[in-house]
Amino acid sequence: MHVRIDHLTKRFGDFTAVDDFNMDFDDGKLTALLGPSGCGKSTMLNMLSGILPVTEGHIYFDEDDVTGMPPQDRGVGLVFQNYALYPHMTVLENIAFPLEIKKVPKTERLEKAKEMAKLVHVDTLLDRRPGALSGGQQQRVAIARALIKEPRLLLLDEPLSNLDARLRLEMREEIRRIQLRTGVTTIFVTHDQEEAMSICDKIVLMKDGILQQEDAPQELYDDPHNLFVANFLGNPPINNIEGVIRDNAFVTRDSAVTIRYRNFSKDLPEGREVILGIRAEAAIISRDETHDFTGRIKSRYTMGKEELAFLNLGDQEIRVYLSTEYEDKPGEDANFHLRSKGVFLFDKETGERI
Amino acid sequence: MADVKTAKKKSRDEQGNYIFNRRFEPFGYLIPFALGLIVFTIYPIVNVVIMAFKEKYRLSGRYDGFGLYNFEYVLANDDFRNALSNTFLYVFTVVPIATVLAILIANLLNQKIRGMAIFQTAYFLPMVTSSIAVGLSWRYIFNTQVGVLNWILSVFGINAVDWLGASGARAPWNIVAVIIFGIWNMLPFTIILLLSGLQNIDPMYYTAARVDGAGSRMMFFRITVPLLAPTIFLTMIINMISAFKVYNEIIPFWSGRPGAMNNVYTMVYFIKEQFYSKDRLGFAAAAAIILFLIIFAFTMLQRFVQRRFRY
Structure with missing residues (x-):
């Protein structure tokens, strides 16, 4: 099902949690609502499910305006952050409960619940109560319960935040597998950029209730519209270097280093204060005299297959990767090329990409 | 030699005291409560049970043997x-x-x-x-x-x-x-x-x-x-x-x-x-x-x- 939101706004008193959103969630795709805590992503999810009323704007499910529709009529499946499994019911009863509400005959709904349990791989735990399940198993049951009524839209609120690191990896792939298998349009909320990057078809990045950018994960990474987007995505985080534009080149704020980069536009605003964003993997060591910039190696840390090095560019510090066979010691200067990807200029004041 | 012996004996005594204290001291603290419990709870309950089996029991304390007559x-x-x-x-x-x-x-x-x-x-x-x-x-x-x-x-x-x-x-x-x-x-x-x-x-x-x-x-x-x-x-x-x-x-x-x-x-x-x-x-x-x-x-x-x- 295609979901469209049109000038969607939510205010709590004077506080605007979601500010004038216009966007689409594509049919059959997995979309992440990503952002730091308090950015309005859960508010957005709750408006989509119908739990929270909308202040302004409209939500369309395909052609239907569902803005004022109560949650039970929207045909959404909801997975809660704490799963909200009923502790007095067995796994099977929990999964079957949405059908019990719909008064589906018992044999039919139990049949269906077993099918769902098989889909999420909890079919050996049917008679257990939630208290006897691990976090990952509870999560699977919660997903099965959300899916059993064949919702038009599956909503997951921070589905992985209550799991330990290893389970989180496993469950995020499970969510992707189940989503692909069922083909249900899915929206999930997360504050973890890696989670969103790894399994989503599209990421909607929010900050302070304002849409920052919506795009495929790789697009978002390679083509951030502003400094916030560039900073939010990627590990290690992107390097921010403060400086000014002089003669179509970037000069650090203490004038120590000048960076000429072939992909810079030909008519950069002279004298503008900017921030140069360089992803750690975008700087590569130069084997000859040609280079885009020179930095002094401050320290090196092994990461196994490569090393992470801290460079001094005048009074600022950046992180780059070095191959392990590169032998320069801390304290020595090294020349670097910049790749065609992963280098961005932002206006220092507005954070907008130049 | 004698000094060493007395020292040893003394320390054994102290050790003995220590074990005694460790083992019995806690009961000392329990006595006030235990007394109350025995006097006001356990004794009356036991007494009621006994009383129930005493035949023709009077407040004077006289009774005609035990039985199920009551x-x-x-x-x-x-x-x-x-x-x-x-x-x-x-x-x-x-x-x-x-x-x-x-x-x-x-x-x-x-x-x-x-x-x-x-x-x-x-x-x-x-x-x-x-x-x-x-x-x-x-x-x-x-x-x-x-x-x-x-x-x-x-x-x-x-x-x-x-x-x-x-x-x-x-x-x-x-x-x-x-x-x-x-x-x-x-x-x-x-x-x-x-x-x-x-x-x-x-x-x-x-x-x-x-x-x-x-x-x-x-x-x-x-x-x-x-x-x-x-x-x-x-x-x-x-x-x-x-x-x-x-x-x-x-x-x-x-x-x-x-x-x-x-x-x-x-x-x-x-x-x-x-x-x-x-x-x-x-x-x-x-x-x-x-x-x-x-x-x-x-x-x-x-x-x-x-x-x-x-x-």
């Missing part, structure tokens, strides 16, 4: 049988009805409505009043000619009921009046416990059920009641124990008599009468032990059933 007498006594059936009737009407009413009222009180504090106070007020004092007011409520209850019934066209009077064979309305008063008396405590139980239910269960389309009836029976079950059982056990000991609810209505025609005996009333008015200590003790065994049996039964409701 139990035989009590079980054959008409007043005791009357007490037994009244007590069972009281327990098995008051406890279930009060529990159901309390669940409903606690649910109503668990809403976020302005002025809720006033309602809550109103429902909890009986708890801080004396049941004897309030019982005297209820005596007027139950009054056949000028009582509020009969007036309300008359509004619905129901004839005056002789609640506390001696009309009819064995005055059947007497026990009904006691039951109504008993339910009213039991409600506040039950509501408080159930309300705290309700407030411990995570609202997210209701949100989840609502998104799936559950109505309020469905949520009440499939979520609220099962999740409240442990608290419901707790209140039922406590209430059942106290209901078996019904006594205060009898006293104010007939100026200390058990019913208009001595028809509303209860177990505790019988025990009290044998003990104080008739000086039959053995009978009283035997009846007390029978009451104890009944309460014990039902409590065990409930605990057994309750085990199935732990999640």
Whole structure:
């Protein structure tokens, strides 16, 4: 099902949690609502499910305006952050409960619940109560319960935040597998950029209730519209270097280093204060005299297959990767090329990409 | 050499003292409480048991050997049988009805409505009043000619009921009046416990059920009641124990008599009468032990059933 939101706004008193959103969630795709805590992503999810009323704007499910529709009529499946499994019911009863509400005959709904349990791989735990399940198993049951009524839209609120690191990896792939298998349009909320990057078809990045950018994960990474987007995505985080534009080149704020980069536009605003964003993997060591910039190696840390090095560019510090066979010691200067990807200029004041 | 020896001996003594202290000192701290427990709890209980088997026991301490006569007498006594059936009737009407009413009222009180504090106070007020004092007011409520209850019934066209009077064979309305008063008396405590139980239910269960389309009836029976079950059982056990000991609810209505025609005996009333008015200590003790065994049996039964409701 295609979901469209049109000038969607939510205010709590004077506080605007979601500010004038216009966007689409594509049919059959997995979309992440990503952002730091308090950015309005859960508010957005709750408006989509119908739990929270909308202040302004409209939500369309395909052609239907569902803005004022109560949650039970929207045909959404909801997975809660704490799963909200009923502790007095067995796994099977929990999964079957949405059908019990719909008064589906018992044999039919139990049949269906077993099918769902098989889909999420909890079919050996049917008679257990939630208290006897691990976090990952509870999560699977919660997903099965959300899916059993064949919702038009599956909503997951921070589905992985209550799991330990290893389970989180496993469950995020499970969510992707189940989503692909069922083909249900899915929206999930997360504050973890890696989670969103790894399994989503599209990421909607929010900050302070304002849409920052919506795009495929790789697009978002390679083509951030502003400094916030560039900073939010990627590990290690992107390097921010403060400086000014002089003669179509970037000069650090203490004038120590000048960076000429072939992909810079030909008519950069002279004298503008900017921030140069360089992803750690975008700087590569130069084997000859040609280079885009020179930095002094401050320290090196092994990461196994490569090393992470801290460079001094005048009074600022950046992180780059070095191959392990590169032998320069801390304290020595090294020349670097910049790749065609992963280098961005932002206006220092507005954070907008130049 | 001698010095070393004494030093060694001394240290062994000290060690001995240390072990002694470690082992027995804690009991020293227990003595004050243990004494109280023995004197005021264990001794009386043991004494009641012994008393129940002493035949023709008098306060003077004289008795004619041990036997089961007290139990035989009590079980054959008409007043005791009357007490037994009244007590069972009281327990098995008051406890279930009060529990159901309390669940409903606690649910109503668990809403976020302005002025809720006033309602809550109103429902909890009986708890801080004396049941004897309030019982005297209820005596007027139950009054056949000028009582509020009969007036309300008359509004619905129901004839005056002789609640506390001696009309009819064995005055059947007497026990009904006691039951109504008993339910009213039991409600506040039950509501408080159930309300705290309700407030411990995570609202997210209701949100989840609502998104799936559950109505309020469905949520009440499939979520609220099962999740409240442990608290419901707790209140039922406590209430059942106290209901078996019904006594205060009898006293104010007939100026200390058990019913208009001595028809509303209860177990505790019988025990009290044998003990104080008739000086039959053995009978009283035997009846007390029978009451104890009944309460014990039902409590065990409930605990057994309750085990199935732990999640």
